[in-house]
Amino acid sequence: MxxxxxxxxxxxxxxxxxxxxxxxxxxxxxxxxxxxxxxxxxxxxxxxxxxxxxxxxxxxxxxxxxxxxxxxxxxxxxxxxxxxxxxxxxxxxxxxxxxxxxxxxxxxxxxxxxxxxxxxxxxxxxxxxxxxxxxxxxxxxxxxxxxxxxxxxxxxxxxxxxxxxxxxxxxxxxxxxxxxxxxxxxxxxxxxxxxxxxxxxxxAAKIEKAEAKIDWAKPAHAVLRHIHGLSPFPGAWSEVEVDGEAVRVKILRCTLSAGAGTPGEVLEDQLTIACGEGAIRIVELQRAGKAPMQAADFLRGTPLKRGASFS
The missing domain is CATH 3.40.50.170 (Formyl transferase, N-terminal domain)
Structure with a gap:
């Protein structure tokens, strides 16, 4: 029964x-x-x-x-x-x-x-x-x-x-x-x-907001797993300067990518970001107060050139 x-x-x-x-x-x-x-x-x-x-x-x-x-x-x-x-x-x-x-x-x-x-x-x-x-x-x-x-x-x-x-x-x-x-x-x-x-x-301790800030000095795989482990909530975040103003961005999805540079540095115009070892390419992200968007859509409204830096 x-x-x-x-x-x-x-x-x-x-x-x-x-x-x-x-x-x-x-x-x-x-x-x-x-x-x-x-x-x-x-x-x-x-x-x-x-x-x-x-x-x-x-x-x-x-x-x-x-x-x-x-x-x-x-x-x-x-x-x-x-x-x-x-x-x-x-x-x-x-x-x-x-x-x-x-x-x-x-x-x-x-x-x-x-x-x-x-x-x-x-x-x-x-x-x-x-x-x-x-x-x-x-x-x-x-x-x-x-x-x-x-x-x-x-x-x-x-x-x-x-x-x-x-x-x-x-x-x-x-x-x-x-x-x-x-x-x-x-x-x-x-x-x-x-x-x-x-x-x-x-x-598995409760996720604290203080954990969400991205540490670009870590290896790319660790950065990727940190981002994906916090997506979509609370969302791993970093700040980047746009028109002289620090803008907070949540990164929701990314892939591993080739490249090397100073941790947090934008390596090219497709949002490839240098990590402590290797790099990641951002696929999906979200500005504060905005809906999630694909990286290409973000770049149309907020072009970031090589040499810009996430911190």
Whole structure:
């Protein structure tokens, strides 16, 4: 028989998994997500999370508690009589009584090859660190930070062309299918769990704005991975002088390129920029207050000649 599930998630990354579980016939008793936040053009209207929007489309009840640590929250959670809970980027810590409430436990979809990149920003950190691959894993949750026993996983190569947005979308799709398979195995009583190894643990700390400034003195590959790991948000940035004024530019996509020069120097009129070793060519960028644009479009309005410098 299909499982009766509680789904807990918030951002776009979680939506494919919710959709996939519903499509596989599981009964989603309720969706837990974060409360709506002000948004829209003027920042006044409350915007429901992507998961809440999908739950509404599917006709699933939605709860947005501020905490799960009260007796009332626990009683409400237990009252759903769920076989299991599925958690995907929910954004709130689950205390032990909540973890213990579903008959078969709580299962999290995490976007890394655990135990590497436990924590808040595994997609960004994997790219920024120059990792050759990453993946998604389903684990049975405990009270630690992504320390639970692993049930299933899938690997994905990281190419130098991938941005955090690209990798996010691919892992979200792969993860949805992986969680559906995990719940099917759980339904059959055939889900096996393996303890995470103690070696190889790394932590994916939350991205801080101070990290976003580009250090052109680093080798070109490190610069490229830094740029792509922060694209599109918060966006790796640098400043360049335009008509005597320092203009901040976010670089969203680039490629490795031949060339050498002083770090940050524009080597030719196609936005090839020298790094500490080698160079990158900017493909897509964004001026403050403007929409993202291709490098050719930027140069039509802001010609940068050889010898100009990013700092």
């Amino acid at each position: 299909p499982l009766r599930l509680i789904f807990m998630g918030t951002p776009d990354f979680a939506v494919p998994t919710l959709r996939e579980l519903a499509a596989h016939g599981h009964e989603i008793a309720v969706v837990y997500t974060r409360a709506p936040k002000p948004g829209g053009r003027r920042g006044l209207a409350l915007q429901p999370t992507p998961v809440e929007q999908e739950a509404q489309r599917l006709g699933i009840p939605v709860l947005t508690p501020k905490t799960l640590r009260t007796d009332e929250a626990l009683a409400e959670f237990r009252a759903h009589n769920a076989d299991a809970a599925v958690v995907v980027a929910y954004g709130m810590i689950l205390p032990q009584p909540i973890l213990d409430a579903p008959r078969l436990g709580c299962y999290n979809l995490h976007a890394s090859l655990l135990p590497r990149w436990r924590g808040a920003a595994p997609i960004n950190r994997a790219i920024m660190a120059g990792d050759a691959e990453t993946g998604v894993m389903v684990m049975k949750m405990d009270v630690g930070l992504d320390t639970g026993d692993v049930a299933m996983g899938e690997r994905l190569a990281i190419s130098d062309a991938m941005t955090a947005s690209d990798l996010h979308d691919q892992l979200a799709a792969i993860g949805a299918g992986l969680m559906a398979r995990a719940m099917a195995a759980l339904e059959r009583g055939a889900l096996t769990l393996t303890r995470q190894p103690e070696d190889g643990v790394t932590y």
